[in-house]
Amino acid sequence: MRRVGIxxxxxxxxxxxxxxxxxxxxxxxxxEWISTRTGVRERRVANDAETASDLAKVACERALEAAxxxxxxxxLIVMATITPDTHCPAGANWLEAKLExxxxxxxxxxxxxxxxxxxLSVAEQYIKTxxxxxxxxxxxxxxxxxxxxxxxxxxxxxxxxxxxxxIKEVDADRGILSTHLHSDGAGGDTLLLPGGGSKTTPISHxxxxxxxxxxxxxxxxxxxxxxxxxxxxSCEEALYYNDVTIDDIKVIIPHQANLRILQGMAKQLNVSMxxxxxxxxxxxxxxxxxxxxxxxxxxxxxxxxxxDLVLLTAFGGGLTWGSSLIKW
Ligand code: COA
Numbered sequence: 001m002r003r004v005g006i007x008x009x010x011x012x013x014x015x016x017x018x019x020x021x022x023x024x025x026x027x028x029x030x031x032e033w034i035s036t037r038t039g040v041r042e043r044r045v046a047n048d049a050e051t052a053s054d055l056a057k058v059a060c061e062r063a064l065e066a067a068x069x070x071x072x073x074x075x076l077i078v079m080a081t082i083t084p085d086t087h088c089p090a091g092a093n094w095l096e097a098k099l100e101x102x103x104x105x106x107x108x109x110x111x112x113x114x115x116x117x118x119x120l121s122v123a124e125q126y127i128k129t130x131x132x133x134x135x136x137x138x139x140x141x142x143x144x145x146x147x148x149x150x151x152x153x154x155x156x157x158x159x160x161x162x163x164x165x166x167i168k169e170v171d172a173d174r175g176i177l178s179t180h181l182h183s184d185g186a187g188g189d190t191l192l193l194p195g196g197g198s199k200t201t202p203i204s205h206x207x208x209x210x211x212x213x214x215x216x217x218x219x220x221x222x223x224x225x226x227x228x229x230x231x232x233x234s235c236e237e238a239l240y241y242n243d244v245t246i247d248d249i250k251v252i253i254p255h256q257a258n259l260r261i262l263q264g265m266a267k268q269l270n271v272s273m274x275x276x277x278x279x280x281x282x283x284x285x286x287x288x289x290x291x292x293x294x295x296x297x298x299x300x301x302x303x304x305x306x307x308d309l310v311l312l313t314a315f316g317g318g319l320t321w322g323s324s325l326i327k328w
Contacts, residue, residue, distance in 0.1 A: 005175030010062025039259020043159025043284035080115025113316025115288030159284035163292025191317035255314035
């Protein structure tokens with residue numbers, strides 16, 4: 001089987017910044033409460049005209065530039081999102097047209113906050129087996145359009161943005177060493193976006209009154225504890241599978257759900273937070289997009305150097321969780 005690796009990354013964050021102080025003006029909350037409970041200080045908000053595929057387009061263009069490639073060289077686009085422009089066509093189809101990736105086939109993968117790792121794994125299989133050669137894996141979310149802005153426990157957590165990676169066959173001494181995916185549908189109710197599917201369509205006055213079109217985190221506290229456990233398990237699984245230890249890892253790039261979840265993970269893995277890439281203070285939780293955005297930042301700011309072992313891990317709605325170990 002061919003070895004597959006990431007040869008370029010890119011990301012895009014909308015310009016508009018919404019700080020905790022801004023939220024204080026409309027919600028019974030405070031910067032102090034939000035930052036100590038979650039680590040979030042501000043988040044980005046897409047402007048009214050921006051859709052998930054618009055954010056993805058810029059992230060992909062930056063990833064292509066980093067990879068020194070053109071859109072027409074891409075033959076596969078896999079987009080992770082729970083906030084596509086439309087459910088039909090798929091978000092990836094809109095992106096394909098905007099990028100003018102005329103030789104690509106495109107489709108979406110839905111795995112909430114673990115979406116990028118699922119999408120990466122799907123694209124990797126096609127390249128490993130020789131069916132496609134050059135893939136764009138992109139995660140993009142406009143989470144702020146799913147929120148009930150009066151629900152102070154939920155709306156403070158989320159933001160918008162996109163991250164992308166170009167992947168292709170690489171030399172056998174680098175690339176994606178392994179990817180581990182998990183899901184537990186029985187836990188689906190804890191992180192729920194009920195609206196837009198056959199359960200709540202057609203939209204009615206009743207469904208809007210019940211706010212079924214907004215993100216529901218009834219089990220926020222419960223998911224907090226499960227998230228720590230799943231982050232740790234998926235990291236340990238990748239280490240065990242590749243016969244390496246946590247000391248061999250240069251940086252862990254986790255889904256940015258809550259700073260305290262990441263601290264809980266680091267404690268259980270017995271590593272310093274210096275080894276955990278954190279940017280949640282700037283962007284909040286952008287669901288599937290947090291991992292590739294952090295990966296792009298780490299690649300560009302020099303945190304990751306050639307030959308380093310990079311461990312991606314995520315947990316989210318579904319429930320879904322997973323990890324990927326990459327030799328950069
Ligand atoms: N501002 C001020 N107070 C708030 C608030 C806000 N934005 N949101 C909730 N509160 C209040 C609650 O009403 C409650 O008040 P009460 O005790 O009078 O009933 C109190 O704060 C709850 O405080 P606490 O129990 O200390 O909060 P917490 O430590 O459970 O943190 C969350 C709450 C939402 C930050 C936390 O549960 C969380 O991060 N959940 C998300 C988990 C997650 O990210 N999962 C993975 C997703 S991929």
